[in-house]
Amino acid sequence: MNLDRQVGTGFSYRIEALFASFCRARAPSKGLAAWTLTVLFAYNKAMSRAAPLVDSFGRTIDYLRVSVTDRCNLRCTYCMSEHMRFVPKAELLSLDELDRVCTAFVRRGVTHLRLTGGEPLVRRDFMTLMRALSRHLASGALQELTLTTNGLRLAPLASGLAEAGIRRINVSLDSLDPAAFARITRGGELTRVLDGIAAAQEAGIRVKINTVALKNGNEQELPEMVRWAHAHDMDITLIETMPLGFIEEDRSDQFVSLAEVRRTLESRWTLTPLPDRTAGPARYVRVEETGGKLGFITPLTHNFCDSCRRVRLSCTGTLHMCLGQEISVDLRGALRASPDDQLLDAAIGQAVAAKPRAHDFLMPVRGAAPALSRHMSVTGG
Numbered sequence: 001m002n003l004d005r006q007v008g009t010g011f012s013y014r015i016e017a018l019f020a021s022f023c024r025a026r027a028p029s030k031g032l033a034a035w036t037l038t039v040l041f042a043y044n045k046a047m048s049r050a051a052p053l054v055d056s057f058g059r060t061i062d063y064l065r066v067s068v069t070d071r072c073n074l075r076c077t078y079c080m081s082e083h084m085r086f087v088p089k090a091e092l093l094s095l096d097e098l099d100r101v102c103t104a105f106v107r108r109g110v111t112h113l114r115l116t117g118g119e120p121l122v123r124r125d126f127m128t129l130m131r132a133l134s135r136h137l138a139s140g141a142l143q144e145l146t147l148t149t150n151g152l153r154l155a156p157l158a159s160g161l162a163e164a165g166i167r168r169i170n171v172s173l174d175s176l177d178p179a180a181f182a183r184i185t186r187g188g189e190l191t192r193v194l195d196g197i198a199a200a201q202e203a204g205i206r207v208k209i210n211t212v213a214l215k216n217g218n219e220q221e222l223p224e225m226v227r228w229a230h231a232h233d234m235d236i237t238l239i240e241t242m243p244l245g246f247i248e249e250d251r252s253d254q255f256v257s258l259a260e261v262r263r264t265l266e267s268r269w270t271l272t273p274l275p276d277r278t279a280g281p282a283r284y285v286r287v288e289e290t291g292g293k294l295g296f297i298t299p300l301t302h303n304f305c306d307s308c309r310r311v312r313l314s315c316t317g318t319l320h321m322c323l324g325q326e327i328s329v330d331l332r333g334a335l336r337a338s339p340d341d342q343l344l345d346a347a348i349g350q351a352v353a354a355k356p357r358a359h360d361f362l363m364p365v366r367g368a369a370p371a372l373s374r375h376m377s378v379t380g381g
């Protein structure tokens with residue numbers, strides 16, 4: 001790995017070249033401020049040379065999720081099977097390659113970058129990648145660099161994340177009951193997640209909780225989870241299970257419609273719809289009694305595709321244009337075929353043009369195969 005040379009990949013060595021030629025021509029007469037301006041000028045020039053990504057339905061793609069590994073230190077029953085087969089390490093994109101492809105997207109107008117997995121914090125040298133990518137925050141090209149994590153390894157990394165410019169993260173948490181948490185995650189230790197959340201908040205990072213609603217898993221606990229999140233100054237989003245990948249249980253035994261959950265919550269609280277939409281698929285309400293924000297992600301009961309601005313990169317460099325469709329394009333070949341980014345840019349442009357209008361998840365039917373064979377850990381949640 002060579003992330004010292006991460007500034008030497010893709011767009012950035014063009015900056016170096018521009019910068020070097022400028023220095024040769026004029027540097028002796030320039031002070032520090034002029035040098036700084038020069039670097040910024042070169043950076044902006046390099047970043048603005050590429051056209052924005054617009055799909056064939058007119059949606060501008062400005063949000064990239066990257067699964068940096070398909071491995072995870074939990075085995076949530078709705079996400080993975082107990083005995084998962086993971087991608088051999090040799091097939092993963094290196095950190096340099098991840099940086100290069102993220103940068104290519106930033107150059108094409110991606111302003112939101114979310115690193116996910118698998119569990120992103122189990123990827124070796126994850127923080128090196130995060131720090132390297134944070135240069136796009138510093139330049140203003142990225143509005144947000146963030147991650148989704150199960151929180152198990154968050155406590156020791158929280159302050160480093162804050163230093164890298166991470167302002168908000170999502171932590172997935174499906175139960176506050178240690179026994180239920182261990183059952184859902186197949187062995188996870190709840191206290192470690194709670195410690196991770198506390199450390200992140202202490203470091204000044206806002207935490208949003210993501211909770212998958214599970215029939216016979218946490219359905220009864222959901223009001224308490226909302227109350228707890230709001231009491232700890234966190235927004236919370238509830239998510240319907242999606243039929244992604246083989247798991248041992250029948251998905252129809254796990255699925256609970258969020259329309260039902262919402263009715264239960266409305267019987268105890270006043271939910272006021274909020275107009276604001278983030279770059280994600282959630283619809284938000286304010287819970288008047290707690291004062292907190294509550295989101296609903298309902299891919300099965302209501303799809304959210306018209307406003308979808310996202311594409312997802314797997315840890316092997318496959319770009320998935322839709323979470324709920326098979327269509328994908330291999331970017332790894334383009335990355336490795338040439339050290340400059342022309343092929344990569346062309347492949348990204350072609351991929352985005354082929355983004356489907358909508359996913360076509362259906363309600364789970366008993367005994368049915370999953371809608372898609374890949375697990376969520378491949379494309380990242």
Ligand code: SAM
Pocket residue numbers: 072078079080116117118119120148149150170171172173210211212239240241242243244376377380381
């Ligand atoms: N390990 C990280 C975490 O736990 O947040 C990131 C990856 S995980 C795949 C991302 C999110 O996807 C988690 O919130 C998880 O609950 C959710 N998820 C996984 N499988 C799902 C499924 N089949 N349906 C709905 N959400 C799912």
